[in-house]
C-alpha cells in the first residue's frame with residue numbers, strides 16, 4: 001500500500017520519473033542500514049537536552065468515553081502516567097509546561113490545575129502555552145529553552161485538548177447587558193436594561209475551528225489548498241486510507257507503547273486504545289459528501305482529522321541529569337524551528353516551510369532522515385505540502401531557494417498512521433509525534449527523525465530528534 005501511495009503521490013507531485021524515485025529510495029534504504037555511520041548532530045544548548053520518555057492517554061473521538069470528564073482530569077492522567085512509566089518522583093520535576101488550544105475557562109492555566117490534581121507539590125510552578133495544533137511542541141521547546149538557560153534541569157511538557165466540552169458564550173449583546181446589569185445601582189436602571197433584551201440576544205456564540213483573521217474554517221482552507229495544489233478527491237481518500245491502515249497495523253502489533261490506560265468514572269474497565277482508527281474501503285470513502293465546501297469540495301469526514309479528546313506528557317532534561325537519575329533517554333532533542341506565513345492562502349503549509357529550514361539549519365539532507373512524523377490535519381493538506389516541497393517554483397517563489405528540497409520518502413513517512421487515523425487532540429499531538437519518532441527510530445533502526453506540523457494562524461514547527469544510544473521502544 002505504501003508503495004501504491006508513493007506512486008500516486010509521485011504522479012501528483014510532478015516528480016520527473018519513477019525510475020529516479022526508485023533510485024533515490026534504494027539509496028535511502030542503504031542509508032538507513034548505515035545509520036550508525038552518520039555523524040551525530042552537535043549539541044546547540046550546552047546541555048545535551050534529551051527526551052527521556054513520554055505518554056499519552058488513548059485518543060478518543062469526542063463525545064465518546066471521555067465525554068463527561070474535564071480537560072484537566074485528562075491532563076492529570078497523563079502526568080500520573082508519566083510518573084508511573086518513568087518511575088521518577090514528583091519532587092524531581094522542576095517545572096511543568098502544558099499546551100491547550102480551546103481553553104476551559106475555569107482551568108485556564110491547565111498545567112497548574114492538572115499538576116495540583118495529580119498531587120504535585122504546590123511549590124512546582126506550571127504554565128500553559130497555546131500555539132494551536134503545535135502547542136505541545138511549543139511546550140517541549142519551552143522546556144528545552146529553560147534547560148539551556150540553566151534555569152531548570154527537569155521539565156514535564158505536555159498538552160491536552162477536550163473537544164467534548166468547549167466554552168459556549170452568550171452573545172456579545174447579552175454579555176454586555178449582563179455586565180451592565182451587574183453594575184446597575186437602582187431597580188429602575190435594572191428594569192430598563194432587562195426591558196432592552198431582544199430575541200437575538202439569546203443566540204449563543206459557538207467556538208469554531210476557524211481562523212480568526214479570515215473567519216475561514218480549517219476545513220474550508222484545506223479544501224482550497226488541496227484544489228490549489230491539484231490534490232484530487234481520490235488521492236486524498238487514498239492517503240486517508242493509508243493512514244488508517246498503517247495505524248491499525250501498528251496498533252495490532254502493540255507499537256503504541258506511549259499509551260497509558262485511563263479509568264473513567266462510572267465506566268467498567270479502562271480505556272486503553274485509540275478509538276478513531278477505522279479501515280474502510282475506497283468505495284465507502286468515495287460515497288462521502290464534502291464536509292466543508294458544498295457541493296464541490298473534496299474534504300470529507302474521512303479525509304479530515306476528526307474532533308478528538310486526549311492528553312500527553314513527556315519528560316525533558318539534560319543528559320547529565322538523566323544519567324544522575326539512572327534514566328535511559330529515548331532521543332536527543334537536537335534542533336527546532338518555528339515558521340509563520342500567510343494565514344489565508346498558506347494556512348496549513350507549515351511543513352513545506354519548516355522542513356527545508358530545519359534541514360538546512362542542521363546541515364542534513366532529506367536522505368539523512370530515517371523517520372518522518374508529520375501531523376495530518378487533512379489528507380489534502382499533506383498532499384499539498386508534499387507537492388510544495390517537490391516544486392522548484394514553490395522553492396523559488398516562497399522559500400528563497402534555487403531548487404526544491406524534494407519530496408520525502410513515503411516509505412519512512414507516518415508509518416504508524418497519523419492524526420487522520422489516530423486522532424488530533426490539538427495541543428496533545430506534538431508529544432505523540434515526538435514519541436512515535438523516538439520509538440520508530442528504535443524499531444526501524446534509524447538515527448534521525450523529523451517532526452513537522454502546521455497550525456492555525458499560518459504557523460508551523462519542525463524538529464529534529466536523534467536516537468539516543470540507550471533508547472528502547474517500550
Ligand SMILES: CC(=O)SCCNC(=O)CCNC(=O)[C@H](O)C(C)(C)COP(=O)(O)OP(=O)(O)OC[C@H]1O[C@@H](n2cnc3c(N)ncnc32)[C@H](O)[C@@H]1OP(=O)(O)O
Nearest residue numbers: 133209218278280291301302304305306307377454455456
Ligand atoms: C492545523 C490543524 O490541525 S487544522 C485541523 C483542525 N481540525 C479540524 O478542523 C477538524 C476537522 N474535522 C471536523 O470538523 C469534523 O470531523 C468533520 C466536520 C470533518 C466531520 O464531522 P461529522 O460530520 O460529525 O463526522 P461523522 O463522524 O459524523 O462522519 C460523517 C460521516 O462520515 C463517515 N465517516 C467518517 N469517517 C469515516 C471513515 N474513515 N471511513 C468511512 N466513513 C467515515 C461517518 O460514518 C458518517 O457517516 P454517516 O453520515 O452515514 O453516519
